[in-house]
Amino acid sequence: MVEVRAQRASKPVTVRAAAKINLHLGVGRPREDGFHPLDTVYQAISLHDDVTVSAAAEDALTVVGAGYVDVDGVPTDAANIAMRALAEVACGERHHVRIGKQIPVAGGMAGGSADGAAALLAHDRLHDLRQPDDVLLEQAARLGSDVPFSLVGGTARGRGRGEVVEPIEDPGAWWWVVVPSTVGLSTPAVYRHFDAMFPDAPEQPAEPTELLAALASGEPVRLARALHNDLEEPAIDLRPELGTLIERGQAAGALRGTVSGSGPTCVFLCDGREGAMELVAGLSEEYDVVLPAVGPVAGAHVLA
Template identity: 45%
Template sequence: MTSLARPRMIHARAPGKLNVFLKVGALLDDGYHDVATAYQAVSLYEDIRAYPADDFSVAFSGSIDTSGLALDGSNLAIKAAQLLARVSGYRGGVRLEVDKSVPVAGGMGGGSADAAATLLACDTLWGTDLGREELISLAAQLGADVPFALMGGTAVGTGRGDQLSPALAKGQFHWVLVLADFGMSTPTVYSELDRHRERHALDIYPAERVPSVDAPVLHALRAGDPAMLAEVMHNDLQAPALHLESRLGQVLELGEENGALAGMVSGSGPTVAFLAPDADGALDLQVALSAARHRVIRATGPVHGARIISD
């Protein structure tokens, strides 16, 4: 594509995610853990508009408080653009404008969605045309959740979460999400999980080195049955997250008292995700939780991964 033919702006959109199942393996020698997770992309989106520029910059807007986000090279969206430029040999830059809807530090992969949408937008804007498979390979270098934000839908993630296998999912699941007014550090929650396992070593099974997603989880997703999924939802990070922030336990109790089939801390928290039986049940639950002065939004899943939007 010649410079004369290049578009002046590209709009890409990528979804946030929920981990409807997350099992964390034993602490490895390199200080990391392997995981086994069932991802579901949900209808909260990050919208990225990419404009030609000589250098790299990012700005944020939207319904989410973005005042604490980095605007320099440590930002994941800028890292994604710089990685693509480096790999493709592109010599220019990009100005990124991000309209955020996914909670910041909420365990829903908002930064990963930014990175995925940036890769797709810049690949189109710059005419580098790397293709989806190579973009997924680059995404894996940026973070465990970035490849899934490109893929979307429902998938099983293993290794660090970036080794993806699409999973069949029927129908639509209705989620009610309670957003916290604070964030939680993923490394801190993982460290607390290691301490939790040490404290309760006599009471719980040792963690597997190579965890896997339980078969009933995949059966529930394939059946599109929310009641079945509610029985098998699980997150190894929930106990340490609750230990660090007891307020999350109160939110879980409130949701389950008001009609949720099940509730779970999303990822490393602090967003709490409730599975509702249907759209009406989700609306009733949203009303009840809002009346208790929580910030609540509804979402559905699964939805598509990152894609180009025609403005």
């Protein structure tokens, strides 16, 4: 079987996978297994990583980044999630993986999850397996909570640990400005701080009722009012400069600023493309990396 699959491998396959932001992130108190129950609404935006997988004599990984992305902390061995993804599904094959990163590293935008999802899809297409979506999603869920959404893309509701993903019809074209941080923020540390700050957190997190209605309306002002992140307060408590950044972005014209996921990247919703570009210009006077983006965009997909 291994020989047959190796023969079927064709030219390298490149898959593009998008960054995610959380429009709503409700967090409940920890379960018995230590995980926090989540009720979240994800959106894929137009910052992406491209992952190319090719057949090779030995496993190898190359990581390159856009000028604003520091890839020094990205593992280039078996610990990298793309390599872990291939280890889950490969049956004796060896691969070379090249990751081209535009998604900020350790920024709360699921860049690693995007790479894992892209590697799964690239492997599937490289070896012409054509597995059903539900099989790929099961594989993705074993890698991490955000990986299934990276396959699905668009706008979607995530429950459980975030891995149970249900696509949401989203007719909007939402313009965002993304401001990464040069210093990472540990996701486990943010969750621990959430537990310390909110020891009476509900067993089940708040549902995104108003957020879903705002998406259906297509109205940026309504969506801005509905954005919610239970991890924002603990993230800002750990890193007060994130709160300062949000205040400056809103003063400069954003409809709303929020911490992305567990941080430290902050994202700002604008009233359209023109507003986003004006905010980019304003924040660029003080911050080195300020990126416009639009969402929702497609999940992991093969580039022609």
